[in-house]
Amino acid sequence: MTAAGFRATGLAATGFATTARGATACWTWGTAIAAPGCAPLWAAPGSAEAAAIANGANAMPAPRAIPYPSLRRWRLFRKAAIRRTSLGSSGAWTAIRSSRNAQDETRGSAPRDPGRMYSIPASGGPTDPRFPRPNSGIATRRRMERSSQGEHGGSRAAVGAHARHGLAQIAADIEPVADDFTKGLFARLFALDPSLRDLFPANMTGHRATFLRVLDHVFTSIPQPDGHDDLIEFLAQLGRDHRKYGLTEAHYDTMAAALIAEVHAVYEPHGGLDDEDAAVLEQGVQLLTGVMRGGAHSDPTPARRRARVVEVLRPHPGLSVVRLVADEPLLFRPGQYVETQIPQMPRVWRPLSLAMPPNTQGQLEFHIRAVPGGYLSSTVFGETRPGDVWQFGQVHGLLRPDGDRPVTMIAGGTGLAPMKSILLAMSMNANNPDVHLLVGARSPGLLYDSESLAPLAATNPWLKVTQVTDARSDPWWLKRPATAYRALPLRHGSLVDAMSRLDLTGHRVLIAGPRGLLRAASEAAVARGAAPEDVVTDPL
Numbered sequence: 001m002t003a004a005g006f007r008a009t010g011l012a013a014t015g016f017a018t019t020a021r022g023a024t025a026c027w028t029w030g031t032a033i034a035a036p037g038c039a040p041l042w043a044a045p046g047s048a049e050a051a052a053i054a055n056g057a058n059a060m061p062a063p064r065a066i067p068y069p070s071l072r073r074w075r076l077f078r079k080a081a082i083r084r085t086s087l088g089s090s091g092a093w094t095a096i097r098s099s100r101n102a103q104d105e106t107r108g109s110a111p112r113d114p115g116r117m118y119s120i121p122a123s124g125g126p127t128d129p130r131f132p133r134p135n136s137g138i139a140t141r142r143r144m145e146r147s148s149q150g151e152h153g154g155s156r157a158a159v160g161a162h163a164r165h166g167l168a169q170i171a172a173d174i175e176p177v178a179d180d181f182t183k184g185l186f187a188r189l190f191a192l193d194p195s196l197r198d199l200f201p202a203n204m205t206g207h208r209a210t211f212l213r214v215l216d217h218v219f220t221s222i223p224q225p226d227g228h229d230d231l232i233e234f235l236a237q238l239g240r241d242h243r244k245y246g247l248t249e250a251h252y253d254t255m256a257a258a259l260i261a262e263v264h265a266v267y268e269p270h271g272g273l274d275d276e277d278a279a280v281l282e283q284g285v286q287l288l289t290g291v292m293r294g295g296a297h298s299d300p301t302p303a304r305r306r307a308r309v310v311e312v313l314r315p316h317p318g319l320s321v322v323r324l325v326a327d328e329p330l331l332f333r334p335g336q337y338v339e340t341q342i343p344q345m346p347r348v349w350r351p352l353s354l355a356m357p358p359n360t361q362g363q364l365e366f367h368i369r370a371v372p373g374g375y376l377s378s379t380v381f382g383e384t385r386p387g388d389v390w391q392f393g394q395v396h397g398l399l400r401p402d403g404d405r406p407v408t409m410i411a412g413g414t415g416l417a418p419m420k421s422i423l424l425a426m427s428m429n430a431n432n433p434d435v436h437l438l439v440g441a442r443s444p445g446l447l448y449d450s451e452s453l454a455p456l457a458a459t460n461p462w463l464k465v466t467q468v469t470d471a472r473s474d475p476w477w478l479k480r481p482a483t484a485y486r487a488l489p490l491r492h493g494s495l496v497d498a499m500s501r502l503d504l505t506g507h508r509v510l511i512a513g514p515r516g517l518l519r520a521a522s523e524a525a526v527a528r529g530a531a532p533e534d535v536v537t538d539p540l
């Protein structure tokens with residue numbers, strides 16, 4: 001074995017032990033460790049994975065988490081659902097029943113739904129795509145239904161016909177009054193149980209928006225003919241996530257009661273929900289809260305982890321690198337992000353990408369760009385000091401290589417963090433697929449981590465790094481003359497333009513950075529031959 005350990009400057013913190021088969025690495029922030037036996041945290045000592053890594057296999061585990069659907073995906077999904085909604089005895093309904101029966105069993109009573117579920121037709125005609133929406137929507141819908149039933153109620157069949165609109169239609173009816181709805185819902189929730197107020201941040205704007213998206217997703221997914229496994233896993237994951245707020249089982253009952261009451265309140269001025277819609281609503285809400293509760297209950301891992309800030313670096317005036325040591329090592333996959341709470345903003349949780357792979361020392365690193373007016377970033381930037389204790393909830397994220405296929409990474413600004421975590425982890429394997437990292441910044445001096453990337457590229461033959469900057473020269477406020485980037489190839493232009501020279505057929509394409517870049521680079525990747533399912537982003 002030829003060992004090449006070193007201690008680099010700046011942010012670089014990588015030590016390599018080069019073997020005949022390739023390069024493995026162990027690293028710590030300050031000191032390089034040339035130790036061929038370093039096993040990553042996800043491979044328990046003595047496990048088959050650890051043995052596979054020792055034998056040179058690329059042993060990154062498969063992802064477990066279901067991603068949160070993006071707002072766009074939700075909207076598309078939802079539109080499709082409203083067009084072809086139907087309620088049936090689907091897997092989702094079975095889940096509702098199991099969840100309700102499980103609750104009953106824990107309460108010691110007989111299951112409520114021993115037989116079949118509600119006799120709602122399994123399929124029906126599509127809802128009217130021209131269905132009127134804002135404010136007058138509900139009233140108009142009721143008028144339409146009444147006219148089809150006779151003004152003073154109609155046949156059982158007619159009631160069934162409008163019940164087919166079901167949950168997707170309730171979601172559509174809520175949309176025009178979404179803001180008032182979520183305000184009313186949380187006011188009702190906190191009135192029912194004032195202790196809940198202390199678990200959430202003072203500013204509920206983000207929460208209300210997120211809650212609405214979740215509700216919309218659930219209410220439009222349930223009537224779908226398939227995809228219920230994903231929905232159940234999504235809700236279970238959401239329940240696991242919500243453990244960080246300290247929610248108890250009773251809180252879920254309160255939430256269910258508040259939600260049902262608030263939906264009824266929306267329909268109240270328009271004649272109220274009929275019995276079938278009310279039953280459908282209750283089932284949907286039971287599914288939502290029941291599966292979340294089950295997900296939370298069945299997770300044996302701690303709801304929160306803690307880590308202490310040990311170092312805050314400022315590679316350039318617009319960027320903080322925060323390093324922490326956790327009480328207990330965090331379990332995550334390289335490339336993932338973690339829900340984070342800082343002491344200056346209690347009860348506020350934000351996703352941050354981990355810039356190091358998991359390690360037994362519990363070392364964590366985050367790259368945080370100061371965003372003018374940014375809620376968390378500016379606080380971290382101005383106020384974080386060594387000794388601060390940060391808390392962490394669930395980890396998420398799907399950025400990862402896939403088998404032996406070549407990988408192209410597109411990292412814009414601090415979008416480099418998850419890529420660096422993956423690359424450091426890969427450098428511990430003897431065999432890796434070829435990786436081409438394109439890292440972009442506004443100007444050369446903003447390429448903040450070239451000091452780490454240059455030695456990583458120099459010692460790992462499978463890795464190629466290309467830097468891309470929009471401008472050729474640095475802004476006036478960047479006083480430190482930047483030179484580290486000169487160790488790696490540099491192109492000028494946009495990151496997306498730089499992709500135009502690549503053939504991405506058969507490549508796994510991982511993209512991280514500003515939202516605009518995620519969108520533009522995803523389109524460019526597909527245009528350059530990548531299969532859409534191989535283009536992976538994690539919009540934070």
Ligand SMILES: NC(=O)C1=CN([C@@H]2O[C@H](COP(=O)(O)OP(=O)(O)OC[C@H]3O[C@@H](n4cnc5c(N)ncnc54)[C@H](O)[C@@H]3O)[C@@H](O)[C@H]2O)C=CC1
Pocket residue numbers: 353369411412413414415416417418440441442468469470494495496511512513514515516517520537538539540
């Ligand atoms: N997993 C992820 O997707 C991660 C995302 N981030 C996010 O990345 C962002 C990084 O911000 P900064 O460092 O200030 O980046 P920046 O604004 O300095 O831009 C970095 C690079 O992205 C390109 N870019 C920016 N906007 C673009 C657009 N609309 N279309 C095409 N290219 C675009 C720029 O040309 C530049 O090459 C933050 O918003 C952060 O939240 C950070 C870490 C992980």
